Amino acid sequence: MLETSIAEALAGHLRGNLLTPSDPGYDEARLVENGMINRKPSMIAQCSGTADVITCVNFARENGLPLSVKGGGHGVAGKAICDDGLVIDLAPMKGVLVDPERKTAKVQAGARLGDLDHETQKFGLAVPAGMISTTGVAGLTLGGGFGHLTRRFGLTSDNLLAADVVTADGSFLRASENSNPDLFWALRGGGGNFGVVTTFEFQLHEVGPEILVAQTVHLFDDAREVIRFYRDFMDGAPKELGCTCVVSYISPEPAYPEAHHGKLVAKLVALDSRREATEENTPLRELMSFGNPILTDMSPIQYTTLQSAADDAFPKGGRYYWKSQHLRSLPDEAIDRILENAGTVPGEYTNFHFETMGGAVNEVDQSATAFPHRDGAFTFSVPAGWADPSRDEEVIRWAQRLHEAAEPFSTGGTYVNYLQGDAGDEFKQAYGANFEPLREIKQRYDPQGLFDAHQRIEAR
Ligand SMILES: Cc1cc2nc3c(=O)[nH]c(=O)nc-3n(C[C@H](O)[C@H](O)[C@H](O)COP(=O)(O)OP(=O)(O)OC[C@H]3O[C@@H](n4cnc5c(N)ncnc54)[C@H](O)[C@@H]3O)c2cc1C
Incomplete structure (x- = not known):
């Protein structure tokens, strides 16, 4: 009864919808990308603009309500949704x-x-x-x-x-x-x-609208050589080149030979973002001539096609547990340890991958912005994903083991956007030397911790 009157009081001041548990659309709005998150807020305000956001912030503070903020709902830790409080849902604000x-x-x-x-x-x-x-x-x-x-x-x-x-x-x-x-x-x-x-x-x-993209797919048996090649290829590569090395299962798509559907592979996905790049003048040619791939392709494609090419690999509502770290370098020993610990790779949506940092990221001083990881050469991420809840423990343990295997080669830094809800001390590590300055700024702008549903930086 109390909740109904509180909700009515807020709804009267909003232009967007206010959803409560009995409203159609409530479940759709409270569920996020990660199906392991099942929180139940008492109200979800689908804000139509800044005025609604200001109203919600004031309302939550004045009524002592837990508050969370939902952007795209992709955060694996699910911090966009709070239990028993008010969610500011920004979905209608897409301009x-x-x-x-x-x-x-x-x-x-x-x-x-x-x-x-x-x-x-x-x-x-x-x-x-x-x-x-x-x-x-x-x-x-x-x-x-x-x-x-x-x-x-x-x-x-x-x-x-x-x-x-x-x-x-x-x-x-x-x-x-x-x-x-x-x-x-x-x-x-x-x-x-x-x-x-x-x-x-x-x-x-x-950039674009067309961009030169190369992809090569190798069987997992060749993963050691593929990852070594990837490391050497990106060492000193021009900044205009990007390349990601992904170990994942092949989906049953016509692009892949049917005999390989469901097999574990090591993929290199690379681009040359220069407008003048062609199949003849690009350094990506080296990628195409390496090893014994089961599939290779190099062609100019729409940049927007590249940006959505992997969307299906992460179905909404799958169960996700992510680990990630920045690596100083990628010596043979690191590659061997990672592959020895990869085992059978559980989870139909699981992959593990390396992204190349350096370039423009490392040209910015570590203290210039709150993001501190300006010295890593690669990131190593283990986004584990599966459908069956009875496999939770098995897959999570596997992801943790694989992450631990790479730790001796880590800068000690981890990416805050890939942190799981159980991150604990890792959250502090995610900011390194920038953690204390962040606490001071938190004290200035949110001393009472209204925005603490997020991965929390405690005010000083
Ligand atoms: C499938 C998938 C692929 C990804 N790929 C990449 C990638 O290629 N590169 C990369 O860097 N990251 C990637 N990420 C990680 C991504 O950056 C984070 O999950 C990020 O938090 C998603 O933002 P969101 O707005 O969708 O998430 P949400 O879950 O809505 O929000 C994440 C956090 O930010 C807070 N927040 C959201 N909006 C606001 C706001 N307007 N003001 C204040 N706080 C806000 C939320 O409260 C929450 O704590 C990926 C994640 C997934 C699940």
Whole structure:
């Protein structure tokens, strides 16, 4: 009864919908990408704009309600949804405004990467971001954000020019190098600890609409040689090249020979993002002539096609447990240890992969933004995914073992956007030397911890 009257009081002040557990659409709105998360908030406010966000922040603070913020709902830890409180759901706020003259874009915080690419690519422009088009721009940017274009143009957060933020006291602030620079520093890697970002403004770069992409697929028996080749190929490669090395199962797609469906393979997915790149002049040619692949392909494709090519590998509602770390280098010993511990690779949506850092990421000083991992050469990630809840323990243990096998080669850093709910001390490690400055900024903008449903930075 009390809840009903509280919900009515809030609903009367919103332009967007307010969902409570008895409303149609409530379950769809509370479920996130990771099917292991099953939280039940008392209200979900589907905010139509900044005014609704300010109303919700003030309402939660004044009524002592737990509060969480949902962007794209991809965070594996599921922190976008709180139990028994109010969720600010930004899904209706998907506007993207491109300024082709200035090469900038203003992006509302409910937009997905696919929404962003759709608008920017019309002008042959792009923000470097992640590799799955359904991921939210908001969470990804606030934690850093890396993908195919990262070596050339830096992290997504490195390309943030400004953000509009609703802070815990209900103020609406602009954060940029010139306005509230401490908040701006914290938002570039420090996550959702400091307020609700309603709009991001990004620097765009000339990319696409077509981009040269090469892919080679090798049987898992050759994984050792493939990973060594990948390491050597990317060592000193020009910044315009990106390459990811993925071990995963082959899906039953016509592109693959039927005999190999369901087999474990080691894939190299690479791109040459220069507009002038051709099949004849690209360094990617070396990739095509390596080893005994079961499939090779090199061709110019739409950048948006590349950005959504792996979407099906992560079905919504699958069970996910992710581990990740930054590696100083990738010596033969590390590759051997990883492969010895990979075993049979459990989980139909599981992969493990290496992404190449360096380039523009490492040109930024470690203290320039809250994202501190500027010295790694590669990331090693183990996104385990499966459907059957009875396999939870088995798959989680496997992912933890594989992660531990690579630890001796780690910088000690881990990526906050790939942290699981059980992260504990790893969360602190995710920020290294930037953790204490983040705590001070938390004290300034959210001393009472209104935004603590996020991976929490305690105020000082
Ligand atoms: C399938 C998949 C693929 C991925 N691929 C990549 C990749 O290629 N590169 C990469 O860097 N990362 C990748 N990620 C990780 C991704 O960056 C994080 O999961 C990120 O948190 C997703 O953002 P979101 O808005 O979708 O998530 P949400 O779950 O909605 O939010 C994540 C966190 O950010 C907070 N938050 C969200 N919006 C706001 C806001 N507007 N203001 C304040 N706080 C907010 C939430 O409260 C939550 O704590 C991937 C994740 C998945 C599941």
